Amino acid sequence: MGDWFETIADVDATAEEADRLGAEVLSWLVEQGIVMAGVNGLNVVTGRAAFYSTGVDRVVCPHCQSAIVDQDDEERWPSFSESIDSWCAGGSGVESCPHCGKSTGLNEWHWSPPWGFGYLGFEFWNWPPLDPGFIADVGNLLGHRVVTHPAERSSG
Numbered sequence: 001m002g003d004w005f006e007t008i009a010d011v012d013a014t015a016e017e018a019d020r021l022g023a024e025v026l027s028w029l030v031e032q033g034i035v036m037a038g039v040n041g042l043n044v045v046t047g048r049a050a051f052y053s054t055g056v057d058r059v060v061c062p063h064c065q066s067a068i069v070d071q072d073d074e075e076r077w078p079s080f081s082e083s084i085d086s087w088c089a090g091g092s093g094v095e096s097c098p099h100c101g102k103s104t105g106l107n108e109w110h111w112s113p114p115w116g117f118g119y120l121g122f123e124f125w126n127w128p129p130l131d132p133g134f135i136a137d138v139g140n141l142l143g144h145r146v147v148t149h150p151a152e153r154s155s156g
């Protein structure tokens with residue numbers, strides 16, 4: 001029971017281009033007959049946002065491969081989530097790795113499951129699992145890196 005969604009997040013779009021790109025993808029989806037003009041189950045999100053569908057299990061440093069957040073060590077998450085909060089409030093979101101000291105932006109960490117941070121995202125509500133080819137098409141259309149989030153289906 002319950003609604004679920006998958007997200008395709010554009011992590012490269014700027015605040016200025018998010019609205020235009022969102023409209024372009026939407027009109028492409030309508031053209032392709034993928035969504036109806038009334039927008040069934042698609043929510044285009046613009047504005048600074050963290051895109052995710054499930055909680056974080058692990059966040060790994062891309063430089064030294066150390067896990068700086070680990071689901072087995074819940075104490076590490078609060079300090080890291082502060083940098084997400086500060087990014088959402090307009091900050092850089094850049095954090096130093098506690099192990100190697102290198103500064104890393106939010107989208108550069110290796111997130112599992114994937115999280116994305118940006119100005120543009122597409123939430124597909126109650127859709128069948130998104131086809132990788134379709135996700136690639138959306139990425140090509142945007143001309144940007146996209147991060148996708150598998151849906152969390154409730155077990156009930």
Ligand SMILES: [Zn+2]
Nearest residue numbers: 061064097100
């Ligand atoms: Zn590191």
